[in-house]
Amino acid sequence: MIRILCVGKIKEKYLSDLIQDYKTRITKYHKIEILELKDTNINKESNEILGSINDKDFNICMDINGKEYTSLELSNIIDNAFTSGHGTITFIIGGSDGINEEVKNKCNLRLSFSKLTFPHGLFRGILLEQIYRSFKILNNESYHK
Numbered sequence: 001m002i003r004i005l006c007v008g009k010i011k012e013k014y015l016s017d018l019i020q021d022y023k024t025r026i027t028k029y030h031k032i033e034i035l036e037l038k039d040t041n042i043n044k045e046s047n048e049i050l051g052s053i054n055d056k057d058f059n060i061c062m063d064i065n066g067k068e069y070t071s072l073e074l075s076n077i078i079d080n081a082f083t084s085g086h087g088t089i090t091f092i093i094g095g096s097d098g099i100n101e102e103v104k105n106k107c108n109l110r111l112s113f114s115k116l117t118f119p120h121g122l123f124r125g126i127l128l129e130q131i132y133r134s135f136k137i138l139n140n141e142s143y144h145k
Contacts, residue, residue: 001088002032002131005052007095008039008120015121022128029135034124042097049092049103058086059107062093062127064117066110075134077109091127093120 010016019034026032037048053059058081069077081089092099092107104110113126136143 002026002030003057003088003090004032004034004093004124004127005037005049005090006034006093006120006124007037007045007049009036010121010124012121015125018125019121019128022125022132025132026128026135029139032131039095042095042100045095045097046100046103049094049099050106053090053092053103053106054088055106056086057088057090058084058109059090059092060109060111061099061104061107062091062113062123063099063104063110064112064115066112068112068114071130071133072137074111074130075137078131078134079138081108091131093124093127096120 010019023032023034035052037045037052039045060077078089091111092103094103113123113130118126133143
């Protein structure tokens with residue numbers, strides 16, 4: 001299963017539509033769920049995140065200071081996580097203050113898409129698009145480059 005664990009709710013319909021579109025596309029390849037946690041402060045959010053992740057899963061935190069990968073490299077990370085026995089890959093998107101070090105240290109990977117700052121809802125859509133792209137790559141299916 002793919003899990004997206006994120007802080008905050010999406011308020012804008014166009015972003016909800018984008019997220020739902022890619023979520024639907026991904027379900028052709030794999031089960032996916034999005035779990036939204038309450039947007040409060042970094043300490044409360046981090047405690048909720050820690051209570052929602054499983055050490056047996058392959059946990060990836062989205063971190064502006066994490067490592068950047070190409071889409072092909074990300075697809076290989078996803079493939080390797082599943083083939084090495086992790087039943088679930090959890091992507092963690094923190095709130096506006098980010099993710100604390102305790103959460104980062106529980107993760108298998110710290111992933112950055114850019115040094116740029118993105119609106120939360122748009123970033124969620126970008127992450128889902130890259131997960132979808134990864135499955136297209138892994139299945140040798142054409143997708144716009």
